[in-house]
Amino acid sequence: MAIRGILFDKDGTLVDFHKTWHAIGDRLALEAAGGDRGKANDLMELAGYDFEAGRFRGDSVFAAGTNADIVALWYANAPQDEHEARVRHFDAVTAAEGARSAVPLDGVLDALRDLHKRGYKLGVATNDSEGGAKQTIQAIGVAHLFVAAYGYDSVARPKPAPDAIEAFCALTGFAPDEIAMVGDNRHDLEMARAGRAGLAVGVLSGTGTQERLAPLADVVLSSVRDLPAYLAG
Structure with a gap:
């Protein structure tokens, strides 16, 4: 799908x-x-x-x-x-x-605006608190692009458990295989696998490396800024 x-x-x-x-x-x-x-x-x-x-x-x-x-x-x-x-x-x-x-990564804000314009429903799933997630996306000026922000305290089990994916599916009505999970650590990709997400995307803009992310990812990109082109292609 x-x-x-x-x-x-x-x-x-x-x-x-x-x-x-x-x-x-x-x-x-x-x-x-x-x-x-x-x-x-x-x-x-x-x-x-x-x-x-x-x-x-x-x-x-x-x-x-x-x-x-x-x-x-x-x-x-x-x-x-x-x-x-x-x-x-x-x-x-x-x-x-x-x-x-908060310092937004280069090109990420434009990529988020592009994805939102194309009709994707966007959410945040972090092991920071829910308050931290919401305050950060507000601070960097993109809160209006997101339909949900999940912290470790928003769900019964934080990453790598699949609870945030399940909550996002319940909110949007999407099936798990209609969801992409994007992150820079193995916990992000382990959650994608546990939640049966349709796409697990590793990014090299944080602390993860190609060697650690690739075994769990469907694709590893340099940054979220590359995601619109990847999805379009």
Whole structure:
């Protein structure tokens, strides 16, 4: 069946992951370390930051996980009530600061406008919070192009589970094989496979590599900016 709806990951797919998130992650790590710079660096590395390369590793906790995952990693011995409070704090900080710092990837906004004009129904499926997703697409000026924005807290199970695809199908009335899932990490493509999406698209604009994405993808593109031409062709 023809593709009618497209779900996009957010960070590394629509916005520049490293330009948007390094400073925010570092701030939260320094907070978790009680102001100790060395310990904060250790926490950043634990969450997936490669200091030698100056970037986050693909499929790492910070690149592909949820705020709850990061809190569990950095505050491993926290009791449940503190864990929940920390997650709420992380959600609030990352939603506000992620939107304020969001840097759209080159050519992506034009591509989204093109796809919307062609009649595709567009959605966001991210392991950031729903608030973070909505605030970011509002901040970069494309919220009106999307019919849905799903965060890890919007569904019972976040990526790589298929819940966001199932929710998008329920909203649009499309069958799973009419949906394309686009993302820069294996979690995105694993969700596409689990949800029986009609098209799994890997993009190299974030933290993922050709070698890691290709085994799960139907196609690997350099960026979302190449998607309109691919779908047209």
